[in-house]
Amino acid sequence: MLETEKEKVKVKRAKESLSERKKDMLSGYLYISPFFIIFGIIGLYPALFSLYLAFQRWNGLGDMEFVGLRNFSIILQDPLFWKSLYNTVIMGLMGTAPQLIVGLILAYLLNLTFLRFRNVFRVAIFMPYVTSMVAVALVFGVFFSSNETALANYTLGLFGMDPVNWRTSEWGVKIAISVMVFWRWLGYNTIIYLAGMQSVPKDVYEAATIDGANKIQQFFYVTIPLLKPFILLTVFFSTVGAMQLFSEPTVFLGNTAFTRSEGLTVVMYLYRDAFRLSSFGTASATAIILVLIIVIVSAINLLLTNRMGRSRGNRG
Template sequence: METTTKARGLSEKKKTALSAYLFISPFFILFAIFGLFPMVFSFYLSFFRWDGLSPMTYIGVRNFELIFTDPVFFSSILNTFIIGLMGTLPQIFIGILLAFALNSTLIRYRNTFRTFVFLPYITSIVAVAIIFGVVFNNQPFGFANYILSTFDIGPIRWNAEYWPVKFAIATMVFWRWVGYNTIIFLAGMQSIPKELYEAAKIDGATVGQQIRLITLPMLKPIVMFVVFTATIGSFQLFTEPLIFLGRGLREEGITMVAYLWRDAFVYNSFGTASAAAIVLFFIIIAITAINLLITNRLGRSKKIG
């Protein structure tokens, strides 16, 4: 009788576990099909020559030799770092200031302003790139060139010169993501006790001192999270340079993802594209490890302090 009861109990546990696995299985199935399999196949494909139609030919590490001897590939790495820094660092500083303003009781209609700040994030990225393509038009009647003409500065070829290309793309990235990061910072600020700010005001602390001595130290984990996600996102930059530069993807503004996309879908060289994807994968892993190391050290120093 006891054996029958145990068997039934075990059967019920198995049924409960099976039902739980069935509920979460769609995620793992979709991830295996659209996430894991493409990654594994990309590693496999990097050792072959393949144009997408003809049979694959094993060539060993030849694809890696080709991309590492291509100066455009190194330009894409450098462009990715530069555009990432130009687009990410201002997001953090401006995002903190905007979040502080939206968290302040001195501003009326704060919910309305919060909605407006977040709107760029939900706007179509293609539409954003097209609009900024008009803003940074090479012609004198382009909006940016028209503004510069009021300061007696001649028209700039925004999509053809080294630094203007990077500035234009970084501006797109900043405009689209600064609202998203502002909302994250705002959520972090709302968790800071208001008594700290009230005590600081009583002691005569200015707004700058409140941000430096209260907001930033309390927001340290949020800042680390934003830096972490923004860094990874900057290495996946693709749509902005593609729309702004066109399928030609000039060397001055091509990013790593745009480089591997061009190899795959313009030059039909899926082997070199996969090799570039693997290099990008290891770069992201290295940057992530550095971010985690810095975050852990900051956390330890905070505990020690």
């Protein structure tokens, strides 16, 4: 009898313990539920609805009509889509690749112990990132004005070059927008690299100095390999940002941004279909294609960056 009673007490305690665990789990899920609810409403639902719309014909008001893969066929046969993809890739390479390299160098310089007024330089280099796009548009609108006296054309004149119509010429538009992207996002990547460099123990540099490595060798064979996670992060973010380029060309070109092809990007092409032509089906199909392109390009970039880091580490 005593053993039976003891078993009953054990079972009862086990059930109470289990119920307490369930209460703790439930309270934990309740605490984190706001994030998932907001994500589901703002993020997941629009993504799933866009995937559904990619196979429909819909103008935003009337009834939807299932068209299968026709929207994708229309986009892939549209020369303007391929032109927008070409513009996106070219301006992405011109605007983001240099900023990653220059940002790495600037971060190394800002991390030097003997540099005076380091905090002032750090704030100054981060200022473009927090600057309003309206102010950026005004500044670069004056800088890349088509007048011969504009700063960009005046600088070209000093080297004996003819002035460029930056807002209408094919490469003038691309260069101007790429410079805007470079100027605006350089400080963001620099701060990330600087944070990574400050996490590297000073003992590593002291050991490299004792082994006879100079500053340049330390940069290539100590700093860069240890910054690999930060480099992968910036490469990924820069790739995604470059493929989603929208604000800079739209602000720089103004009212003509969606009527000309020199600076048209994939996201602008998507926006034009949805909100100017009321073709939400093709716009959603463009979004799906863009997601696939971003995934492929990001995977290639990460793979190349990984291989470069390994080969550099092996040589070191």
